[in-house]
Amino acid sequence: MKAIEFNHVGKDFGAFTALKEVSFSVEQGDFFALLGPNGAGKTTLISILGGLTRASRGQTRIMGHDVASDYRAARRAVGIVPQELVFDPFFTVRESLVFQSGYFGLRNNDNWIDEILHNLGLSEKANTNMRALSGGMKRRVMVAQALVHKPPVIVLDEPTAGVDVELRQTLWEFIQRLNTQGHTIVLTTHYLEEAETLCNRIAMLKRGELIALEDKSTMLGRGAARTVELKLKPATLPERLQPLLLKQQESRFTLKLADCNGLEAILSELRAHDITIKDLAISQPDLEEIFVQMMHA
Amino acid sequence: MTGFYTLFYKEILRFWRVAFQTVAAPVLTALLYLLIFAHVLEAHVEPYPGVRYTAFLIPGLMMMSMLQNAFANSSSSLIQSKITGNIVYVLLPPISHFEFFAAYTLAGAARGIVVGLGVLLATLFFAVPPFAYPAWVVVFAILGCSLMAMLGLIAGIWAEKFDQLAAFQNFLIMPLTFLSGVFYSIHSLPPFWQAVSHLNPVFYMIDGFRYGFFGVADVSPWQSLAVVGFTLAILTVITLTLIKSGYKIRR
Numbered sequence: 001m002k003a004i005e006f007n008h009v010g011k012d013f014g015a016f017t018a019l020k021e022v023s024f025s026v027e028q029g030d031f032f033a034l035l036g037p038n039g040a041g042k043t044t045l046i047s048i049l050g051g052l053t054r055a056s057r058g059q060t061r062i063m064g065h066d067v068a069s070d071y072r073a074a075r076r077a078v079g080i081v082p083q084e085l086v087f088d089p090f091f092t093v094r095e096s097l098v099f100q101s102g103y104f105g106l107r108n109n110d111n112w113i114d115e116i117l118h119n120l121g122l123s124e125k126a127n128t129n130m131r132a133l134s135g136g137m138k139r140r141v142m143v144a145q146a147l148v149h150k151p152p153v154i155v156l157d158e159p160t161a162g163v164d165v166e167l168r169q170t171l172w173e174f175i176q177r178l179n180t181q182g183h184t185i186v187l188t189t190h191y192l193e194e195a196e197t198l199c200n201r202i203a204m205l206k207r208g209e210l211i212a213l214e215d216k217s218t219m220l221g222r223g224a225a226r227t228v229e230l231k232l233k234p235a236t237l238p239e240r241l242q243p244l245l246l247k248q249q250e251s252r253f254t255l256k257l258a259d260c261n262g263l264e265a266i267l268s269e270l271r272a273h274d275i276t277i278k279d280l281a282i283s284q285p286d287l288e289e290i291f292v293q294m295m296h297a
Numbered sequence: 298m299t300g301f302y303t304l305f306y307k308e309i310l311r312f313w314r315v316a317f318q319t320v321a322a323p324v325l326t327a328l329l330y331l332l333i334f335a336h337v338l339e340a341h342v343e344p345y346p347g348v349r350y351t352a353f354l355i356p357g358l359m360m361m362s363m364l365q366n367a368f369a370n371s372s373s374s375l376i377q378s379k380i381t382g383n384i385v386y387v388l389l390p391p392i393s394h395f396e397f398f399a400a401y402t403l404a405g406a407a408r409g410i411v412v413g414l415g416v417l418l419a420t421l422f423f424a425v426p427p428f429a430y431p432a433w434v435v436v437f438a439i440l441g442c443s444l445m446a447m448l449g450l451i452a453g454i455w456a457e458k459f460d461q462l463a464a465f466q467n468f469l470i471m472p473l474t475f476l477s478g479v480f481y482s483i484h485s486l487p488p489f490w491q492a493v494s495h496l497n498p499v500f501y502m503i504d505g506f507r508y509g510f511f512g513v514a515d516v517s518p519w520q521s522l523a524v525v526g527f528t529l530a531i532l533t534v535i536t537l538t539l540i541k542s543g544y545k546i547r548r
Binding site: 013047050051052053054071072073075076080082084086087088089090091096099100101102103104105106107145146149 | 304
């Protein structure tokens with residue numbers, strides 16, 4: 001069974017098509033990144049998961065439950081942290097979490113609530129009114145609210161937008177722990193290094209269409225070639241290596257590297273000319289470069 | 298059931314936390330109406346033989362306050378949640394359409410009834426209406442408040458801005474409640490306005506409620522019950538259909 005399954009899912013708002021026909025699935029245990037520029041349809045897709053938006057076409061399933069025909073089971077299986085900072089100003093942090101548990105049919109959820117509060121650094125704020133919290137603290141409560149029912153699938157829509165470094169670290173530590181315990185995590189973010197560090201699979205959306213879906217390593221190996229930077233003594237490059245040269249700064253040469261096998265050819269050519277390597281660094285294109293390339297393709 | 302119970306309890310707590318504004322204020326307003334109208338009209342009007350105007354006015358004011366507050370509770374709660382966005386916390390959980398409907402309706406009705414009791418307690422000092430048929434009092438209080446709470450739900454679902462809700466309140470709810478015989482027996486009206494009053498469901502809520510106190514009214518309590526019950530049934534169907542369809546709430 002897949003954690004999430006989108007099957008030809010589309011959504012129109014009047015004449016505007018927010019999602020064309022998106023099909024993909026998220027496996028159980030994945031740490032999955034959903035990337036794309038603003039307006040690509042990420043939040044629409046997440047809203048369809050949570051039943052906040054109804055798809056114009058296609059089927060969506062969470063842990064095998066259809067979000068429309070079997071909505072109660074589907075909603076029990078997923079915890080969503082919305083992108084907008086929203087809270088109920090009438091209640092304290094603990095009350096908000098107790099109510100949220102009740103909505104999911106859970107009474108006496110105090111032990112788990114205490115554990116979430118502790119893990120998100122909220123224990124001291126448990127009895128503070130939501131209005132009195134800073135933006136970052138409110139964001140933590142939103143994460144807590146999505147976790148009260150221990151959902152097998154956790155969806156975070158830009159959870160770290162406008163959040164300080166400390167919360168990001170606490171949050172990701174906790175989420176990674178939940179992931180190792182078997183929870184499936186879906187994440188949207190504009191901080192691509194977060195996706196690169198945390199996720200094992202990456203999907204990219206552009207103008208309502210899925211343009212890529214791959215394992216992180218495959219995606220990182222894609223498109224832009226690797227480069228190797230060499231510090232050479234003497235500072236000359238053999239004739240046969242000249243076509244590979246991208247940049248030279250004094251004795252530092254940056255060469256194109258199609259794949260790792262190409263390195264052996266470079267090294268033997270240098271040996272043949274008695275050129276010594278003083279320093280060597282191989283750089284991989286990062287997710288950000290690939291993202292920009294794909295979005296402009 | 299836990300979902301329903303939690304949402305109901307939260308809605309009760311929401312108005313109870315600000316009871317000064319949601320309960321005490323309408324009680325004071327009703328008291329002011331009583332002081333002024335009773336002072337001006339007590340000597341001139343005897344709505345039913347042997348019934349003092351002040352006593353006559355009390356059930357009317359009670360019902361008016363109850364209906365307005367039942368409406369205000371569900372409508373303002375929903376529109377606030379919609380505008381601040383925290384309605385997502387009710388939409389994401391597996392709460393069924395019926396639980397959603399029942400929780401908002403009953404919490405609105407509960408606020409109406411609490412306000413009604415407050416008005417009764419505050420006005421007892423001026424006149425004690427006889428409780429001729431308490432069962433009718435209870436029946437019309439519950440049905441009337443539930444009906445208005447549903448209307449509040451519909452208005453809260455439909456309105457996208459506070460001024461749309463205010464328009465609903467000022468141009469529909471206020472005229473319906475004021476022109477329903479709160480301050481007078483409709484028998485004192487010219488025939489045309491009597492006929493118009495008979496088209497207003499709120500008239501039957503107040504008339505039936507008043508029958509419970511005095512044992513006399515403008516129409517039979519059974520006729521009032523039939524009208525109120527029928528209106529309630531229609532509104533139940535409309536409200537449930539709206540919630541189920543996700544109209545303006547799930548886009």
